[in-house]
Amino acid sequence: MKRLLAILGAFGLTATGATTVVACNNNKVADNDLAKIKSITAPAAVTAANSESVTKEEVKTALAANVLSAVQGIAKTAKADDFTYDVFKDSKGTAYSNVNLKTGTADVYVKITAAKDKKVVINSTGYIKVTLPKEGTVVKQSIAGATVTDLKLAANTGQTYADLLKDQTLIDAVVAGIKTETGLDTTVTTDFTLGSNKAGTDNQAAGTVTITVTAKGNKIEGTFTFDITLELPAPSKKSIAGATVTDLKLAANTGQTYADLLKDQTLIDAVVAGIKTETGLDTTVTTDFTLGSNKAGTDNQAAGTVTITVTAKGNKIEGTFTFDITLELPAPSKKSIAGATVTDLKLAANTGQTYADLLKDQTLIDAVVAGIKTETGLDTTVTTDFTLGSNKAGTDNQAAGTVTITVTAKGNKIEGTFTFDITLT
Structure with missing residues (x-):
């Protein structure tokens, strides 16, 4: 037994004091890990000096926008200097050799690697296969995955839903969504058309409208839909600039501050009445207007003139007006x-x-x-x-x-x- 323990001890395997280290790997991939990228969209075309012998640099130039788009798919803020990429002959990393795109398509393999000293993305992809198009052909890019966030446009009740489809804000958002998805610049009518789930002759109203984008031409293909919300425009605000309040001749409460004066209900009621006379609207302090004065809020009230400033807020009224009130020392008690x-x-x-x-x-x-x-x-x-x-x-x-x-x-x-x-x- 002693001999056995001696042998075990020589290998650090005695029964007491033994430590076992177990490597733990839950196989979770970070959100910004380049390993998550499994595909790169092929370029629509490859520009080459000699289509029978297309160089690596020509291929990389053709792929640049689509590689960036693929990286931004896992890290939206990524820029071109956050990573490097190279082109290879096969999935084993064999050095690239010029390809012939004059007679047909050609497969190349792209590997993207995080730039040193950068943290926007990490690690690297595998060798991702990309099929380059034959010279003279254009590979259409699918728009099926494009998205547009809700624009929350104002419902123009005097115009139709057909007019809505001509709205430049809507068109620009679609162009941006397509570019994010495909890397291509497009124009309405030439490259896509817009439709909706509303009758084109009906006038616009508040509510949700589903927009359908349909590709046409030789750049893009497919369709995608998104919803936008039409909202009724806020009613126009009425100006309080002409409102007036007569001198209230309030008692100066010398035990209170000028900030307290602005909470005086008699003062507030007079302002509300002045605004209603000018605009016809019922208003409330804090919600629709604020009060200020030409006195320091922390100073105690004293007899004299105080200039009150009324400033509109909210969606009913706009502007400001001022008026003077007189603070009087209260008569001594009889x-x-x-x-x-x-x-x-x-x-x-x-x-x-x-x-x-x-x-x-x-x-x-x-x-x-x-x-x-x-x-x-x-x-x-x-x-x-x-x-x-x-x-x-x-x-x-x-x-x-x-x-x-x-x-x-x-x-x-x-x-x-x-x-x-x-x-x-």
């Missing part, structure tokens, strides 16, 4: 005089004067001013801040007795009323 009191003054009855004259008595007025200040802390003046009345007819002459005086606030300092009695002696 203080109530309802709790004010005046003690009985015990004034002398001036029988030669009326009760209306009594209300002008300075002693009486000073007592009222003092009572209001005691209650509110404010200095006031008769006529400006309050009026006096009594329970006696103003035209009657004063007489001894009790008179009830009523004080009524006015102006923007105080509010309310209070009464007190005085004795005329």
Whole structure:
């Protein structure tokens, strides 16, 4: 046993500590691996100085566009300098020898290899057979695999589907699709015709239209179809340039910013009304327009003039307009005089004067001013801040007795009323 272990140990095959490495290959080919290319379209013709002895360079020139197209089939962004290609005599890589295209076709084999220091494509193809056409013949290229992405054209309801087939955007897209597929430049009428699944005399309408491309002439062959969407054009926008908003004279909220002002519902409603008057359209802020001002949004509001700019957005309206609003400091809150009191003054009855004259008595007025200040802390003046009345007819002459005086606030300092009695002696 020891001898067996010694022999196994000499080969690193002892039962303990052995490591087995298994190569793993899931045979997955990368999307940009040139090995994925299995065919290359034959050139329509080969231009040669001597068709009985066509050189490698002449063959490579004829194949250039189709080789690039084949590479772009696996890597759309590939360019000619992302790879190299060569032409061989057979699938074993035997060096190319000049071929005779005067008497018939000839088979050559093409191998494409990724350029060094490039990553757009990797690795290489196998030897791909390409049959070169006989001199004087043209190999038509199939358009069966061509594609055109949905163009989303505007439905011209005043034109027919026959007119749609003359649309240059549509024609250009077909030409581009054919070139991508075949490498050939083509023109409508000469090389292909267009048809659709709609009656040519019917007017265009929103919806899907299936376009059929049919090859003709001696360059291309076959057909392909694709769908396009016809959309109704967006309605024309109405200009708000002439809209107006009258000065709103809003209260300056000094605890809020100018950015907050632009969210004020009274302001927004006025803008909506101004736009409707100008355009007849109902609009909403954010969706159809935005508001800005000539003030920094982070600054707090202050009394003064603010210029508001209204900018249209969306598909209803267009343009801008501006207007000014005045921010005013809010009037200070009034203080109530309802709790004010005046003690009985015990004034002398001036029988030669009326009760209306009594209300002008300075002693009486000073007592009222003092009572209001005691209650509110404010200095006031008769006529400006309050009026006096009594329970006696103003035209009657004063007489001894009790008179009830009523004080009524006015102006923007105080509010309310209070009464007190005085004795005329």
